[in-house]
Amino acid sequence: MTMASVSTGRGSVAPAVRRSRRRWTGWQFVGPFMVIFTLVFLAPIAYSIYISLFRTQLIGGTSFVGFDNYVTAFQDPQFWSGVSRVALLLLVQVPIMLGIALLVALAIDSGRLYGKSFFRISIFMPYAVPAVVAALMWGFMYGTRFGLIGNINDAFGTSIPDPISSGFVLAAIGNIVTWEFVGYNMLIFFAALRTVPHSLYEAAEIDGAGQWRIISAIKLPAIRGALVIATIFSIIGSFQLFNEPSILQSLSPNYITTYFTPNLYAYSLSFSGQQYNYAATIAIIMGVLTMLVAYVVQLRGMRKEV
Amino acid sequence: MKPNNEVKGTTMNITRRRTIVRTAALAGALSLALAACSSSDDSGAEAPSSEDAAADIQAALDEGGEITVWAWEPTLTQVVEDFEAEYPNVTVNLANVGTSQDQYTSLQNALAAGDGVPDVAQIEYYAIPQFAIGESLADLTPYGAADLDGTFTPGPWSTVKQGDAIYGLPMDSGPMAMFYNAEIFDGLGIDVPTTWDEYYEAAKAIHEADPNVYITSDNGDAGQTLSMTWQAGGRPYTVDGTDVSIDFSDEGTTKYATQWQKMIDEGLLSDIGGWSDEWFQGLGNGTLATLVTGAWMPANLESGAPDGEGKWRVAPMPQWEDGESVTSENGGSSIAVMEASENKELAYAFIDYANVGDGIQTRIDGGAFPATTAELNSDEFLNKEFPYFGGQKVNEVLSQSAADVAEGWQFLPYQVYANSVFKDTAGQAYINSSTSLADGLQSWQDTSVKYGNDQGFSVDQ
Numbered sequence: 038m039t040m041a042s043v044s045t046g047r048g049s050v051a052p053a054v055r056r057s058r059r060r061w062t063g064w065q066f067v068g069p070f071m072v073i074f075t076l077v078f079l080a081p082i083a084y085s086i087y088i089s090l091f092r093t094q095l096i097g098g099t100s101f102v103g104f105d106n107y108v109t110a111f112q113d114p115q116f117w118s119g120v121s122r123v124a125l126l127l128l129v130q131v132p133i134m135l136g137i138a139l140l141v142a143l144a145i146d147s148g149r150l151y152g153k154s155f156f157r158i159s160i161f162m163p164y165a166v167p168a169v170v171a172a173l174m175w176g177f178m179y180g181t182r183f184g185l186i187g188n189i190n191d192a193f194g195t196s197i198p199d200p201i202s203s204g205f206v207l208a209a210i211g212n213i214v215t216w217e218f219v220g221y222n223m224l225i226f227f228a229a230l231r232t233v234p235h236s237l238y239e240a241a242e243i244d245g246a247g248q249w250r251i252i253s254a255i256k257l258p259a260i261r262g263a264l265v266i267a268t269i270f271s272i273i274g275s276f277q278l279f280n281e282p283s284i285l286q287s288l289s290p291n292y293i294t295t296y297f298t299p300n301l302y303a304y305s306l307s308f309s310g311q312q313y314n315y316a317a318t319i320a321i322i323m324g325v326l327t328m329l330v331a332y333v334v335q336l337r338g339m340r341k342e343v
Numbered sequence: 344m345k346p347n348n349e350v351k352g353t354t355m356n357i358t359r360r361r362t363i364v365r366t367a368a369l370a371g372a373l374s375l376a377l378a379a380c381s382s383s384d385d386s387g388a389e390a391p392s393s394e395d396a397a398a399d400i401q402a403a404l405d406e407g408g409e410i411t412v413w414a415w416e417p418t419l420t421q422v423v424e425d426f427e428a429e430y431p432n433v434t435v436n437l438a439n440v441g442t443s444q445d446q447y448t449s450l451q452n453a454l455a456a457g458d459g460v461p462d463v464a465q466i467e468y469y470a471i472p473q474f475a476i477g478e479s480l481a482d483l484t485p486y487g488a489a490d491l492d493g494t495f496t497p498g499p500w501s502t503v504k505q506g507d508a509i510y511g512l513p514m515d516s517g518p519m520a521m522f523y524n525a526e527i528f529d530g531l532g533i534d535v536p537t538t539w540d541e542y543y544e545a546a547k548a549i550h551e552a553d554p555n556v557y558i559t560s561d562n563g564d565a566g567q568t569l570s571m572t573w574q575a576g577g578r579p580y581t582v583d584g585t586d587v588s589i590d591f592s593d594e595g596t597t598k599y600a601t602q603w604q605k606m607i608d609e610g611l612l613s614d615i616g617g618w619s620d621e622w623f624q625g626l627g628n629g630t631l632a633t634l635v636t637g638a639w640m641p642a643n644l645e646s647g648a649p650d651g652e653g654k655w656r657v658a659p660m661p662q663w664e665d666g667e668s669v670t671s672e673n674g675g676s677s678i679a680v681m682e683a684s685e686n687k688e689l690a691y692a693f694i695d696y697a698n699v700g701d702g703i704q705t706r707i708d709g710g711a712f713p714a715t716t717a718e719l720n721s722d723e724f725l726n727k728e729f730p731y732f733g734g735q736k737v738n739e740v741l742s743q744s745a746a747d748v749a750e751g752w753q754f755l756p757y758q759v760y761a762n763s764v765f766k767d768t769a770g771q772a773y774i775n776s777s778t779s780l781a782d783g784l785q786s787w788q789d790t791s792v793k794y795g796n797d798q799g800f801s802v803d804q
Contacts, residue, residue, distance in 0.1 A: 095476060095757065096585050096799030182621060202614070202774075290616065291563055291770040295763065308448045309763035310794065313455070 082324075089318040095311070106318035115296040116319060120326070122207060123298050127275040130211035135267055138219045142226035143252060157227070161220035168217060172284035175213045176201065180288075201289040210281045218274070222267045229263035230256060265338035269331045276327045279304070299323045396487040400695075403688035407432020410690050413450065414465035414678060415442045416514060417642075418709035422702040426693060429701075435693060442618075443467060447759050454479050454683070462684035463694055466511055467676045468502040469566070472582070472756040474679070475510045481680040482508040486691040494699060498748045499714040503677050511677030512698040513714035515706075517637025518744035519570055519660045519670050522644065525733070526654045527556065527632045535658050539602050542633075542661045546611040549632050557613035558632045560625065561606075563770030564617055565762035566674060567636075568599075568784075573671035573752045575599040575663055579788070580753045587755065587795055587802045591784040598663060600780045607773060607780065614773065623647040635660060637673035638741035642710025645731045652731050657740045670747040675714065712741060719745060757798060761791045 089106050093099040110116055141160055145153045163171065178185040181199040190197055200209035233256060241251050257264075279300040286293040286301075295305035299319060307316035412423070412435055423435045438461070440449045447470055453459040454477070466474060474480050488509040492500075499513035521536075528535055528545075531552050536542040546558035561567065572579060577595030581588045590596075606612050613631060615622045625631040627650030634640065644655060660670050678697065680690040696702050703713055707724065718724055719742050728734045755761050768790055769783035788804055795802035 094797070094799035095473075287616075290766045291774045294767040296767065305763065308452065309444070310760045311451060311455070312797075 085317045091314050110318050119296050119299040119302050131271040134215045138222035141223045146230040163217050164221040168280040172281045176285050176288045206292045225267050229260035233259045400688050400692045404430050404692050409434040410462040411436045412463040413440050413461040415439045418706040418711045422697045422705050460683040462690040465676050466679050469754045469758045473759045476756045480510040481682045495714045511679030512694050514676050515711050516714040517673040517675040519673050520744050521635045521658045523633040524654050525656045536661050539661045560613035560615040562614045563773045565765035570671045570673040571599050572596045582753045585800045587800050589788050591788045604780045627651045638712040657737045668747045669749050670744045
């Protein structure tokens, strides 16, 4: 009885131990990643969601308010004016920027450009300039008293207004962003174009296709993945617009309000208004909104590929 | 309960005095407890404890230690050097983390994080209620600040003293005066304006004579607007504990808004932002003819607009009615001890040295405008001739202005936030002809009311 029970016990225990050790080994490999992933990605998001459910008041302290902050945000005209501003930028500036980047990438890839590495470097250069420096630099160039615009006005007797101190402020910011990121997107497109096998071009030429035909029938379809990726990056970048307006705010305070973009709004809410909970709410809504838009673009962009 | 408390307070005092010699950190923790005790019985125990407080502070100075001070006031650098020379065991880390709003943002961040809070911070008068209500500032009465009644001019003293508590020691004050470029007025043969109507006429004449020259610049500044409203008799804020009312439609405010609207509509104000490089250049090169601002300005003019040397003069603030002499305050700061400081005795010793002790003279020599009555009325101070102002005895005008400050002004308990959204609201009147200044102020009021109610105050309009 005892013998039997021991032997059966052994027989059943051994595989169980092996199985559990196997499981443990797997966790050892995944563990370090999971720990870092949890600490760096999941914990901040969870914490933001957690604090967005509370409200801290100067008088009365902290209390749980459920989804009140979300309800407030959906009815907050300042928040939505910021969202519509970045949406407008997204609709106008992103196509222009990606269009220019694509043109430049195609031009460099065509092999007909003289000094192509010079162009590649010089167009990419602005991306290496920190956004803060770029914003300041453009801010000074835009100036009508000492800046480039001022010089143009003096030289030609024109009266161009200071773009950041007028209704053109969003366009002026769009211009800075375009200048900064054309090179980056160009590099993505160019890298994708380099992977297209040359035999395809030769085959097309033998079939009598011209350059435009090659572009529309071979190059563009081949880099569709890169186009979608660049578009998604640009969408995220537009929704997260912060550096440029934040820097230019000191040069044009009345035009760039504290809620000019959603990120700037969240920043002002938390750092000058101490409304950390509401700022977290805004951040989460913006995160979800960005994910939604990016996802829709990805779905549409990838659909035709199949 | 009351006598019992007092006994507890004194025993704690004695215990504390012994422990302070042992470890500074422990003393800090206990002083927190002491502050708590004394605030509950400060009606009775003040007088006997002030001697103890002085002894404690002397002990802290002898013991030495390290404190961190956040301030942007330039004259404090010399004060810190002198203080360290006098008390060799003490190290003061003076850090300029930004001016005004920038520093408050850093301070709020440190407070929210509960880490990196300095021992002492420069806080402008308008910001004191906000930090006091957040219980971020230490009450200075247990350290002997209660004995300072009458040392400072009434305006600044009334803002640092809230109820029975004292939240900071006044460092400088900013009674308003009109700084003007005499060369421009003499050149055009215009009299220096004494009323706001004359100021408006002068603005037109100056801008007509040279379209690049403006009487002053204003692109929307909360502090300036409030000071002008204050002088005009407006009292938009009424604060009683957590009951707040905001009304920007009272007679005085309207008087200011109407007059200033004319200046905006007729393009008589330059849109150069205050304190920018361009602004200082404009003050130096004669593009900006006047500056109605606080009495702390002379040192800033000398350092920021050296080209203006000899051209500038100071005159009393223009009046709303001929023959009146009513002024208001603009800016001015206190330095305060933070509640989170672990060495409050030492921190208090420093602010006491800077604002009540030898530091005052050092700072006056550096060009600061003091908030202490003795210095403001001393002959040496009044008779000082300023070469930058062509030898004018500038302090006579400024001291007079300090005496003429209108009473009854209050700031919001969340003025720092309110000021940060001024440009979003009232600032729009400066760039958009369809928004009047009165509309802008109304929308500033709405935003401030909403924020106040969200924060648990009871705000009406």
